[in-house]
Amino acid sequence: MTSIEVQNLTKEFGTRRAVDDLTFTVLPGRVTGFLGPNGAGKSTTMRLVLGLDRPTSGTATIGGRAYGGLGEPLRHVGALLDAQAAHGSRTGRDHLRTLAASNRIPDARVDGLLEETGLAPVARRRVKTYSLGMRQRLGIAAALLGDPEVVMLDEPSNGLDPEGIIWIRGLLRRLAGEGRTVLVSSHLMNETASFADHLVVLGRGRLLADTPMRGFIHARVQPRVRIRTTDPTTLKAVLTEHGLGGVEHEDGHWTVHHARVDDIGRLASAAGIPILELTAQEGTLEQAYLDLTATEAEFTAQPQEA
Numbered sequence: 001m002t003s004i005e006v007q008n009l010t011k012e013f014g015t016r017r018a019v020d021d022l023t024f025t026v027l028p029g030r031v032t033g034f035l036g037p038n039g040a041g042k043s044t045t046m047r048l049v050l051g052l053d054r055p056t057s058g059t060a061t062i063g064g065r066a067y068g069g070l071g072e073p074l075r076h077v078g079a080l081l082d083a084q085a086a087h088g089s090r091t092g093r094d095h096l097r098t099l100a101a102s103n104r105i106p107d108a109r110v111d112g113l114l115e116e117t118g119l120a121p122v123a124r125r126r127v128k129t130y131s132l133g134m135r136q137r138l139g140i141a142a143a144l145l146g147d148p149e150v151v152m153l154d155e156p157s158n159g160l161d162p163e164g165i166i167w168i169r170g171l172l173r174r175l176a177g178e179g180r181t182v183l184v185s186s187h188l189m190n191e192t193a194s195f196a197d198h199l200v201v202l203g204r205g206r207l208l209a210d211t212p213m214r215g216f217i218h219a220r221v222q223p224r225v226r227i228r229t230t231d232p233t234t235l236k237a238v239l240t241e242h243g244l245g246g247v248e249h250e251d252g253h254w255t256v257h258h259a260r261v262d263d264i265g266r267l268a269s270a271a272g273i274p275i276l277e278l279t280a281q282e283g284t285l286e287q288a289y290l291d292l293t294a295t296e297a298e299f300t301a302q303p304q305e306a
């Protein structure tokens with residue numbers, strides 16, 4: 001199967017280095033989430049992989065070949081970069097048929113994809129009348145037209161309704177399950193956590209992480225325990241006695257940081273503390289991501305003056 005290989009890739013726009021000596025490989029059979037703050041270089045990297053920009057140095061290849069060297073590229077790589085790219089005066093169906101014709105893809109595939117992406121009812125309307133979500137679906141249909149082994153989508157959930165977001169999650173999982181190489185950029189951490197197996201994270205054009213998603217979260221977010229009791233005084237004393245930091249919240253529940261639920265359960269039981277609620281709190285991708293990028297964000301919010 002086909003990987004995306006990025007090797008010592010650098011792209012400068014004038015004096016600005018958008019991509020800085022980047023090396024990573026996107027492997028088949030899994031969904032790789034492509035993360036990073038605004039301006040980190042994600043879109044530029046995708047454009048370089050697609051041959052839409054020339055690297056200043058280094059290489060970006062697909063299965064060992066430059067995009068420009070792939071015959072009938074839609075059959076190898078499907079990409080959604082800019083949902084506004086379709087010609088507004090064409091109908092959605094004609095847009096796909098034109099793309100199909102130039103890559104010797106049968107028309108029947110167009111109608112199948114219009115169904116699959118939920119666009120069949122609006123297929124004969126002009127693209128300029130489409131909503132953002134409809135354009136997004138059209139871009140995804142175009143990306144899948146050639147049944148490609150490699151799929152790259154820049155912010156695919158953008159503008160999609162809740163049903164569309166669930167649909168794209170299932171689609172990405174299916175594409176990876178079929179052994180395809182799937183690279184998806186997003187700013188939506190909950191979304192990314194719902195479909196990604198692996199993460200590539202950029203900051204200021206550099207590689208910050210290239211790691212399985214679960215490991216990324218576990219390495220950065222300490223486990224916490226949520227607990228509620230009718231006897232907070234004893235709970236506090238027991239936590240203090242064992243050197244554990246507990247934080248009481250307004251609604252009466254406590255968070256115990258750097259703690260495992262089994263340990264807190266045993267301590268509470270031994271001290272005879274009545275428990276109303278006891279839960280392990282999993283770290284989220286958002287917490288892990290913010291931890292990593294806190295020092296990297298190009299545009300961090302400035303503290304407001306009082």
Ligand SMILES: Nc1ncnc2c1ncn2[C@@H]1O[C@H](COP(=O)(O)OP(=O)(O)OP(=O)(O)O)[C@@H](O)[C@H]1O
Nearest residue numbers: 013016017018036037038039040041042043044045
């Ligand atoms: N054509 C261009 N000319 C000059 N600078 C550019 C050009 N394209 C991108 N840049 C700059 O390169 C840097 C990386 O931009 P890029 O769009 O790749 O980031 P990104 O990670 O996709 O950001 P976002 O999450 O906001 O989409 C930014 O500083 C951007 O201003």
